[in-house]
Amino acid sequence: MTSPTMYLPSVFTAGSGGGNPAPIWLDADSMSSALMLAETKAQGFESAYVLRPESSENHLRLRFFVPEHEMSMCGHATIGALWILREIGRLPRVEVLRIETPSGLVTAKVSRAPEAISISQPWGEVQVLSDTNLQDIARVLQIAPGTIGFVANAKTSRVKTVVELKSVADLQNLKPDWAAIGPLCQKLETTGLYPFAKGDAPWLFHARQFPNNSGYPEDAATGIAAAALACALSQSSSLLADSGLVRVRQGETMGRPSEIGVYINASEKTCWISGICTLD
Template sequence: MRSGRKYFIYDVFTEDRLAGNPLAVVVEANGLNTASMQAIAREFNLSETAFVLPPKTPTHKAKVRIFTPDYEMPFAGHPTVGTAIALTEMAQDSDLAGIFVLEENIGLVRCAVNKIGNSLFAEFDLPKLPEPLPLAASSDAVAAALGLSPHEIGFENHRVSLWSAGVPYITVPVADTKVAARVRFDNEAWFTFSPRKSDSAVASAYVYCRETVGHDNAFHARMIVPGSPSYEDPATGSAAAAFAGAIMQFDKPTDGVSRFWIEQGIEMGRPSKIRLELDVAGGNLVAARIGGHAVRVAEGAIFA
């Protein structure tokens, strides 16, 4: 019997196993075509599966392709963090600081891995800064699609907006964590106004508030993916990347480095923490980074 292709399962954006966002990393993906990768991702049936391939440029660490069970992603945060940590652990560099480049469909992604506390922490530079996109939907329509009342949408000067740093999200500010917990997603209503991405998937909902459960966190968030059925994601790096645009527009951070911890997945019983750093100069966002921990929970071989 052949040995199969090695894979690992990591929980990402957490230091605790069985929390955060699970990720499959197939570390021996050379020779797989797109259809095979899609089939394997469907077999794992996690929100994303990462496939590690030899880099096109020898000085880079690896080429990484990221698949949901239904389609390939140009970029995603928790697969980038989880894969960076998996590759570091494979190289037995866990006690050393490592900086390297991953080749993803969106472009080159610079990663840094360090050991912080009892587990590895990885962060990456956003390959694309967030940009605003047009959104015609009213806050009343968004509220209805989330099962909320119009007066529960928005806080301070924060309003519903649409941002993308490679993957688009409708960012929806709500009054507090109690309102966030009461979200009941209506697929049909959401499909009437949410812009479609190039792959025909609909932009997802990113619900957030300033009230948090963890005292050291700046925002509380939930992310819901439309579909048949829709599902909630416990930790979403690409959404945090897009959310950086909303922070810049509404909070207007001062020049320098601003750091925010975002909690997510609490309503699902899979708490996670995502670190978002913004570099601001002249009132403009010039760079940003997403970071988090990841822990290995399983490993094996897939015969495909």
């Protein structure tokens, strides 16, 4: 059996030092769950482990961990794994890849262009939250309730709480009560808060991700959250067309500029995440 090997790409890069680092372990079939968690803790980032698929109809299987626990799905780590496999010539040459994940089957489209790796997400389920929830969110983000607009729990692979702020400055100046984020996320039944604001171009948004119980306070780029946001914007009539590319910039306050592309088609109820990778 081939020994596991780790690569460390940055995913969704949008400038020098940008993107979200994603440790990718190839040939991880011999690794136990405890070892995967230990290696993830040692690296300190969301990690993906590439294994042989359980079904011969599929091309690979992925497991995902944050430093505190296993996850059902991670968008940037999936794209990072596919990018590494493509770069070293180990990606099957098929039009559409079928990937087994704990959250279900994910499909991917891969070409040679640097940004041309896209993965599918389920169409989002959106639940608008109450005024009481808004007050709770404002208290944890330590901002005035009047600064907040649209708030909802949005789910593609996992639930994220999307929180609209009035300006990019309001977003970048956030100083949350870090200790209160976990309890609030548990109350809202979400895996993270995703405050966002409109950018200076159509279909461009800026966002920050404050995860629940992941082992770090903020995320530089979060594909699943960006997909949930794009679907929520579509269903709240915040976008000017039925389909198109939503661009979400993240990681700016962390010094890791990132951009996530989410192509949505509301009529077909389809959602695809894409982005650029680099190997530092």
